[in-house]
Amino acid sequence: MKHELAFNLIGKQLDWSDAQFAGEFRELQLMIDHKYDAYQGFQPATRFHVALLNWLSQFAKLADRQTAYRLIKERLIFVSQREMHHLVSLMMPIVERHARSRMARLLNMPLYVTLQDGAACSRLDLMRRRTLYVGLSDGARIDVFRRYNEGQVSNEQVVAFSEISEDKWEDLQSELRKNLMEVGPRREAAQFEVVCLVDDFTGSGSSLIRWENGQWKGKIAKFHKANDHRRGKALTTDCLLHIHHHLASRQAKTQIEHDLQAFSQACPGFAYETTFSYVLPQDIVVSDKDPDVDLVTLLRTWYDKKIEDKHTGKDIWFGYKQCGLPLVLEHNTPNNSVALLWAASEQEGTPQMKPLFARRKRHSSNG
Known part of the structure; x- marks a missing residue:
């Protein structure tokens, strides 16, 4: 799918006006070019804008799509390979x-x-x-x-x-x-x-x-x-x-x-x-006390319990051990991140969760 078409469809999903579309397009394209397209969990030839379109399409309500997009735009921390190598150098x-x-x-x-x-x-x-x-x-x-x-x-x-x-x-x-x-x-x-x-x-x-x-x-x-x-x-x-x-x-x-x-x-x-090398600040964490009430509600309600297993434990809408991290690493997404970013439901899952940054299970146990 061409990125122009994908962006037009994303704009319709989020009900952007023409003025909004121009501003959002510039900001999103910047992050895609410098970070998101480099995610190693994408399938060959897959681009972020296609993953975003598929991810947003799982939500029937406009308000939920807007809340989910706000998580990506305002809260997501994406650590690129260059940034990780800088941490290694420290x-x-x-x-x-x-x-x-x-x-x-x-x-x-x-x-x-x-x-x-x-x-x-x-x-x-x-x-x-x-x-x-x-x-x-x-x-x-x-x-x-x-x-x-x-x-x-x-x-x-x-x-x-x-x-x-x-x-x-x-x-x-x-x-x-x-x-x-x-x-x-x-x-x-x-x-x-x-x-x-x-x-x-x-x-x-x-x-x-x-x-x-x-x-x-x-x-x-x-x-x-x-x-x-x-x-x-x-x-x-x-x-x-x-x-x-x-x-x-x-x-x-x-x-x-x-x-x-x-x-x-x-x-x-x-x-x-x-x-x-670096400790993430506590104020990035999403929890029940988060001022974004709509985000907390979405994370809790758009959650399929069938994604849980003996390693993750129960109720991991805020991630493993309820860490509540809006975090993606270029090579993988930690299971400590909020489940909405990485969880993928089986066919019978309710609701049918789709990942934006699909997670590869590098470890079979704890995060």
Whole structure:
């Protein structure tokens, strides 16, 4: 379908006047060109204006179509690939600042002194060499991180996935030993003192760490169980797990910090630290208290309970864990986003929900 025809049909769906059409067309076309058409969840040759037309057509009432369009125009946050890569580029400076702060505490000196103190600089350089970067998912952009930090981080310090085989651990430790020997005889063992666990986005924090059915679950619990016995071997006995997300909701940040503290007390061994390239502000969240009453009503009423499964839980019109995010990432839409953006009903669904940004289930569980 040609975009001129699609826009004319969209204008009719929304009852735009000629004056409205001209203004709305310019604004919408700008976002389509720079962001929306790049969504990777679209089928080949599919364009956003066609998806928008199909999405609006599910609503019989004009008021509902206008409310839905207002969600896209005024509330939607679309993170492009370039923006996500920028968040990835912010990771190393953040990690470095935290490493320097730890060094200042370790050497009992003010932070600014570590910039000139020879012992601090030498110790910080050693810490950099003994840091391992591990991706927690295929969306962690660990390859992008490596390219941004070429010359600072070696290939032998980067692992794409957190399930690391015994042979891989031996290779990592062997390469670390060689690297330490290249800069001269060192008394320090070839052990990693920091493992930086990296992921792209967290909306609720529950995929990272959660208390469920009387036990700790999530990526951190799995990593602890798989690698706690490596402390004193490939890892130092006081190894720090530095968890970094490129993007997070405020709810996820709060939940992760709370649950990590409880987990560290229940399962001692590793130390923990969390950082984020960017935390979304709380005022973007859609909830029952939202001033846009029409939007809240639409999200609650235009909802098919058959989209729920054992992983999402019930009543997810505001998204998984009721996160209420009006968020789309270029490669996928999180299930923490409001369901109206991504939910697709089966044929017998009532109402028949159609997605604007169809979601691919990258994970089989929590968001």
